[in-house]
Amino acid sequence: MTDLLAILYPWTKSLHVISVIAWMAGLFYLPRLFVHHTERVTVGSETDQLFQMMEMKLLRLIMNPAMIATWVFGLCLVFTPGIVDWSDAWPWLKAGAVLAMTWFHHWLGLRRKEFVAGANTRPGRTYRLMNEVPTVLMIVIVVMVIARPL
Numbered sequence: 001m002t003d004l005l006a007i008l009y010p011w012t013k014s015l016h017v018i019s020v021i022a023w024m025a026g027l028f029y030l031p032r033l034f035v036h037h038t039e040r041v042t043v044g045s046e047t048d049q050l051f052q053m054m055e056m057k058l059l060r061l062i063m064n065p066a067m068i069a070t071w072v073f074g075l076c077l078v079f080t081p082g083i084v085d086w087s088d089a090w091p092w093l094k095a096g097a098v099l100a101m102t103w104f105h106h107w108l109g110l111r112r113k114e115f116v117a118g119a120n121t122r123p124g125r126t127y128r129l130m131n132e133v134p135t136v137l138m139i140v141i142v143v144m145v146i147a148r149p150l
């Protein structure tokens, strides 16, 4: 099995990075939709329905599959021989940041359900601030996995 993972390594890594790009696109865009949804849209209006549809499709059709694919290919890379040395600090920092990114994904999913119920109480400012979370985590992850300063 580990032999197969070693042969597939360049492909696994390509698929991992492709999935990461799709996941990150959604993690950046969904909070932006929430900003406009909360600031510009009247609950129960036709525009409310339109935003709910865009948010649902973004989460279900792009973000959920992309997150699963990122995890699956990422874990394949973890089990590929000679790739991760757990005595270094970078894999631990990356793992922490990836868990935080996964938490953020689920936080957005919960907020979407509140919009569906017409029960969002958070102002646009909260979603603007939360929009910085994936940016900071992405910087940590990419630096840890590529520059590996630690």
Ligand code: HEM
Binding pocket: 013, 016, 017, 020, 024, 070, 071, 074, 075, 077, 078, 083, 084, 098, 101, 137, 138, 141, 142, 145, 146
């Ligand atoms: C979801 C769980 C994840 C796991 C288990 C995981 C694990 C890994 C592993 C083991 C590697 C191989 C490193 C190497 O080849 O030397 C890798 C590569 C990479 N990962 Fe992840 N990763 C995950 C999520 C992410 C996320 C969220 C991002 C970006 C925001 C990311 C960005 C990258 C990049 C850019 C590379 C390629 C680095 C290179 O060129 O060597 N990963 N990942």
